[in-house]
Amino acid sequence: MNKTINWGIIGIGKIAEKFASDLATIEDAKLTAVASTSIDRATAFAQKHNAAHAYGSYEQLFEAPELDAVYIATPHSLHHECTMLCLKNKKAVLCEKPFAMNEAEVREMIEEAEKQDTFLMEALWTRFLPTTKKILELINEGAIGDVKTLHADFGFIPPYLPERRTLNPAFGGGAFLDIGIYPAFLSLLILGYPSQILAAATLGPTGVDETTTFVYKYDDLATASLNCTFGANTETDAIIYGSKGRIHIKKKFHESQEIELIPDEGEPQTFSFPRTTFGYDYEAREVNECLRAGKKQSDLWSLKDSLRLIHLLDMTRQKAGISYETDRSF
Numbered sequence: 001m002n003k004t005i006n007w008g009i010i011g012i013g014k015i016a017e018k019f020a021s022d023l024a025t026i027e028d029a030k031l032t033a034v035a036s037t038s039i040d041r042a043t044a045f046a047q048k049h050n051a052a053h054a055y056g057s058y059e060q061l062f063e064a065p066e067l068d069a070v071y072i073a074t075p076h077s078l079h080h081e082c083t084m085l086c087l088k089n090k091k092a093v094l095c096e097k098p099f100a101m102n103e104a105e106v107r108e109m110i111e112e113a114e115k116q117d118t119f120l121m122e123a124l125w126t127r128f129l130p131t132t133k134k135i136l137e138l139i140n141e142g143a144i145g146d147v148k149t150l151h152a153d154f155g156f157i158p159p160y161l162p163e164r165r166t167l168n169p170a171f172g173g174g175a176f177l178d179i180g181i182y183p184a185f186l187s188l189l190i191l192g193y194p195s196q197i198l199a200a201a202t203l204g205p206t207g208v209d210e211t212t213t214f215v216y217k218y219d220d221l222a223t224a225s226l227n228c229t230f231g232a233n234t235e236t237d238a239i240i241y242g243s244k245g246r247i248h249i250k251k252k253f254h255e256s257q258e259i260e261l262i263p264d265e266g267e268p269q270t271f272s273f274p275r276t277t278f279g280y281d282y283e284a285r286e287v288n289e290c291l292r293a294g295k296k297q298s299d300l301w302s303l304k305d306s307l308r309l310i311h312l313l314d315m316t317r318q319k320a321g322i323s324y325e326t327d328r329s330f
């Protein structure tokens with residue numbers, strides 16, 4: 001019998017609902033406490049998800065008698081502050097993507113985790129899905145030869161609510177940090193850190209990027225053509241092209257349950273990984289296993305990986321002209 005991991009949640013919006021529902025499917029994990037800026041919302045959420053404790057401020061969460069890990073689900077601009085709060089209270093952290101607004105903030109979070117000797121992980125949930133593991137396996141065994149070019153896009157039209165986090169610059173709004181992170185992540189995972197970055201963005205009425213198109217070059221070996229937009233409902237799939245075939249990650253590629261291997265010679269093969277959850281249980285299980293093993297970070301998506309990703313996001317934003325008041329380094 002595994003030790004039960006007791007979870008808390010900070011910030012109870014849309015994604016917290018999905019995470020709590022997926023956490024309930026894990027036999028040896030329990031949602032024990034929730035913290036909101038509203039005690040009424042916290043109480044209602046706790047009742048719905050069977051959490052024993054509800055708090056009307058984030059600072060109070062640490063009064064919960066049993067708390068092993070905290071999932072942070074606030075807008076991007078609060079990730080740094082909320083993570084630092086948990087780490088200073090020596091609580092393991094799973095923090096939503098993007099890990100923070102920029103590299104400087106992420107570095108401080110990692111330094112604090114090391115100082116407190118406490119677990120920290122970015123909730124880059126796509127990394128933990130079985131489809132992602134299968135893609136890496138196929139590429140490593142040479143199923144499509146050498147990867148030559150990768151195409152990924154992510155686009156949808158959010159409701160026009162300028163004060164909400166998706167379009168509000170004060171919360172780190174804009175397509176790139178919210179959904180452009182997925183094509184950037186895929187390229188980083190498959191091809192590594194690029195040798196050259198090209199990027200352009202269109203800005204919407206609130207001043208955040210509506211569409212960002214970016215190209216990564218990998219010496220003279222490979223390229224990636226990537227796109228994200230809040231201006232159109234795009235296909236939101238990804239194709240990895242190699243010298244011997246391709247892998248199609250079916251839409252929406254960041255949460256895919258099916259990939260197709262299409263070799264240049266031979267029959268196509270479909271690999272399906274159906275699930276009944278949203279898919280956030282995989283990242284939660286990874287945290288649970290790391291905590292039971294006494295690890296301070298995940299091997300699958302390490303703090304070094306998160307640092308490389310946020311650096312890539314910063315550099316791409318710089319090229320595209322996307323900036324926020326929180327930017328300190330450029």
Ligand SMILES: NC(=O)c1ccc[n+]([C@@H]2O[C@H](COP(=O)([O-])OP(=O)(O)OC[C@H]3O[C@@H](n4cnc5c(N)ncnc54)[C@H](OP(=O)(O)O)[C@@H]3O)[C@@H](O)[C@H]2O)c1
Nearest residue numbers: 011012013014015016036037038073074075076096097098
């Ligand atoms: N992994 C994924 O698939 C995925 C999907 C969607 C979003 N996300 C990430 O999760 C984070 C939250 O996204 P969401 O869609 O859940 O956002 P949301 O619905 O707006 O919820 C965010 C929550 O943060 C709290 N909050 C604290 N201060 C706030 C403020 N000043 N303004 C607004 N909210 C404030 C609120 O909860 P309380 O007041 O109750 O504390 C709010 O409900 C984002 O960073 C996003 O990138 C990830």
